Amino acid sequence: MNCTDFLAKLTDYFDGEIEPELLAEVKEHLGTCSHCDVVVNTTRKTIDVYRGHQPYEFPDELSDRLRKAIMDRCVKSGVYPEVEKSADPQPR
Numbered sequence: 001m002n003c004t005d006f007l008a009k010l011t012d013y014f015d016g017e018i019e020p021e022l023l024a025e026v027k028e029h030l031g032t033c034s035h036c037d038v039v040v041n042t043t044r045k046t047i048d049v050y051r052g053h054q055p056y057e058f059p060d061e062l063s064d065r066l067r068k069a070i071m072d073r074c075v076k077s078g079v080y081p082e083v084e085k086s087a088d089p090q091p092r
Ligand SMILES: [Zn+2]
Pocket: 002, 003, 006, 029, 033, 035, 036, 074
């Protein structure tokens, strides 16, 4: 599992709707990727705040922001290769 796979399962992870096998992979990734680990801890605290006020929903905007933040950090640290610039609009 890499950061992209992890992020695809992030909402399932927080919803508690995740297969035991996938949960094991998620935890393994968290053990090897400090970026995702930090994001999970931060997100969990945020969710706790949300839950204190109203029924919990995982906002699309939050999910998108998290994805970008993680990918940015992982790319910069070399944990995960940059893939979104595969198409160069100006070859020369
Ligand atoms: Zn990661």
